[in-house]
Amino acid sequence: xxxxxxxxxxxxxxxxxxxxxxxxxxxxxxxxxxxxxxxxxxxxxxxxxxxxxxxxxxxxxxxxxxxxxxxxxxxxxxxxxxxxxxxxxxxxxxxxxxxxxxxxxxxxxxxxxxxxxxxxxxxxxxxxxxxxxxxxxxxxxxxxxxxxxxxxxxxxxxxxxxxxxxxxxxxxxxxxxxxxxxxxxxxxxxxxxxxxxxxxxxxxxxxxxxxxxxxxxxxxxxxxxxxxxxxxxxxxxxxxxxxxxxxxxxxxxxxxxx
Numbered sequence: 001x002x003x004x005x006x007x008x009x010x011x012x013x014x015x016x017x018x019x020x021x022x023x024x025x026x027x028x029x030x031x032x033x034x035x036x037x038x039x040x041x042x043x044x045x046x047x048x049x050x051x052x053x054x055x056x057x058x059x060x061x062x063x064x065x066x067x068x069x070x071x072x073x074x075x076x077x078x079x080x081x082x083x084x085x086x087x088x089x090x091x092x093x094x095x096x097x098x099x100x101x102x103x104x105x106x107x108x109x110x111x112x113x114x115x116x117x118x119x120x121x122x123x124x125x126x127x128x129x130x131x132x133x134x135x136x137x138x139x140x141x142x143x144x145x146x147x148x149x150x151x152x153x154x155x156x157x158x159x160x161x162x163x164x165x166x167x168x169x170x171x172x173x174x175x176x177x178x179x180x181x182x183x184x185x186x187x188x189x190x191x192x193x194x195x196x197x198x199x200x201x202x203x204x205x206x207x208x209x210x211x212x213x214x215x216x217x218x219x220x221x222x223x224x225x226x227x228x229x230x231x232x233x234x235x236x237x238x239x240x241x242x243x244x245x246x247x248x249x250x251x252x253x254x255x256x257x258x
Contacts, residue, residue, distance in 0.1 A: 002047050002048075005049065010053050027073075028072065033076050034079045071095075078108035107145065132147045132183055148186075165195060188251045199238070
């Protein structure tokens with residue numbers, strides 16, 4: 001279900017240092033997301049479309065410093081409905097025309113539509129992955145393009161001179177580690193220059209929903225996940241940091257946005 005809403009404010013300022021994305025401002029064209037990722041609390045039946053987003057941005061931009069704007073910090077700006085609304089496209093157009101640096105976070109190949117706006121601009125695009133296995137991807141993120149489709153979109157943008165990178169968002173313990181080297185290798189071959197990552201956090205209702213699906217589809221790791229998250233929403237005691245650092249060094253990917 002989609003609902004059109006008027007919002008009073010579009011641009012949010014980052015209050016603390018943004019160590020992951022390096023942004024000063026945040027813009028989310030949509031509230032909630034129709035990609036419906038299993039591990040995300042933004043996956044809901046009702047998607048709210050900020051129909052007055054471009055009008056607000058034209059007003060608010062006059063008061064902003066020329067600093068990095070993150071597009072899609074909470075929900076995917078190129079989720080399915082964007083194909084019809086083109087709200088993200090209008091936002092990107094306004095920001096690039098005003099020479100703002102932008103950082104777009106997405107899983108979607110719909111961003112190929114906006115190459116004409118991104119080419120030659122101070123723009124970077126980060127594609128997120130948790131697995132390369134298409135069957136598992138359909139369980140985790142049912143309305144997202146396949147992981148290999150994302151790699152090909154990354155390749156297309158890189159060939160156009162657009163800065164690209166990848167986000168292992170989230171690292172799912174005992175699962176992402178299976179594909180981590182191939183994700184890094186294929187992304188680097190396609191033109192990615194950097195990698196960002198965060199571990200899966202399981203909070204509230206999302207935790208039980210996620211674990212129940214894991215029990216049905218990936219029972220070989222479900223018990224380990226339930227135990228790992230039994231006392232915290234974070235995977236305390238689990239880390240593949242060293243492996244990521246090693247692989248990034250081997251394949252020539254920088255860790256971090258700068």
